[in-house]
Amino acid sequence: DTEVTQTPKHLVMGMTNKKSLKCEQHMGHRAMYWYKQKAKKPPELMFVYSYEKLSINESVPSRFSPECPNSSLLNLHLHALQPEDSALYLCASSQVDMGFSNQPQHFGDGTRLSIL
Amino acid sequence: DAKTTQPPSMDCAEGRAANLPCNHSTISGNEYVYWYRQIHSQGPQYIIHGLKNNETNEMASLIITEDRKSSTLILPHATLRDTAVYYCIVKIQGAQKLVFGQGTRLTINP
Numbered sequence A: 001d002t003e004v005t006q007t008p009k010h011l012v013m014g015m016t017n018k019k020s021l022k023c024e025q026h027m028g029h030r031a032m033y034w035y036k037q038k039a040k041k042p043p044e045l046m047f048v049y050s051y052e053k054l055s056i057n058e059s060v061p062s063r064f065s066p067e068c069p070n071s072s073l074l075n076l077h078l079h080a081l082q083p084e085d086s087a088l089y090l091c092a093s094s095q096v097d098m099g100f101s102n103q104p105q106h107f108g109d110g111t112r113l114s115i116l
Numbered sequence B: 001d002a003k004t005t006q007p008p009s010m011d012c013a014e015g016r017a018a019n020l021p022c023n024h025s026t027i028s029g030n031e032y033v034y035w036y037r038q039i040h041s042q043g044p045q046y047i048i049h050g051l052k053n054n055e056t057n058e059m060a061s062l063i064i065t066e067d068r069k070s071s072t073l074i075l076p077h078a079t080l081r082d083t084a085v086y087y088c089i090v091k092i093q094g095a096q097k098l099v100f101g102q103g104t105r106l107t108i109n110p
Helices: none
Strands: A004-007 A010-013 A018-025 A031-037 A044-050 A053-057 A064-070 A073-079 A087-094 A111-115 B009-013 B018-023 B032-038 B045-050 B061-064 B070-075 B084-091 B104-109
Touching: A004 A087, A010 A018, A018 A031, A018 A087, A031 A073, A044 A064, A053 A064, A073 A087, B009 B018, B018 B032, B018 B084, B018 B104, B032 B061, B045 B061, B045 B070, B070 B084
Parallel strands: A010 A111, B009 B104
Antiparallel strands: A004 A018, A018 A073, A031 A044, A031 A087, A044 A053, A064 A073, A087 A111, B018 B070, B032 B045, B032 B084, B061 B070, B084 B104
16 A cells, blocks of 8 residues: 555546546655656656645646645646557655655556546 | 666565665765665555665665675565566665666566
8 A cells, every 4th residue: 555645546538638637645745746657668757846846847748737736735637638648647755855855755556547 | 867777577486585686887976776666557666775884674675785886675585476576776866856767577486
């Protein structure tokens, strides 16, 4: 069991749909992360939030829009996705931004997204 | 981040110690070594991390060579549930992110 909770576990959507992925942690962590993982590949960082502010965007297309409404919650809003965006989307959190600490990130089990 | 090299796959018998190697010959003095694993259909699970001293926790031991150019993750009594992809990651001091390599696919055989 993980202390980072992601919903939904699975999502199927069309290319014209708008949907959101949700991530929640109650460990008091102040840094949160979104990763994308294609099949049989390692996770790749998308976004980093530190104290509810976006600190890293790894040149992610604008059809992915992150939001951090409070320190416990991280959303990823999806709009007009392409079939190649089908992947496992992972959320992680750490006590503080790993730029200031060596404490590890803790991951959720991800949302498996399929774009039709 | 310093590049890491891991064997793509390994096998280990159930009940034996699993020793997973990682080479990081370009590591700098302030870079930490992290180990994660990813069991099928789950997110990566943090195992252990260290700088230069050997580390042990309830899951595993991390042995880092004196020159810090390589490390070994030891699972002392492997079980079938330890079958997973194991990632060795070196993070530079001050970097905000972890960069995952290809990892080692460890299979525990009955």
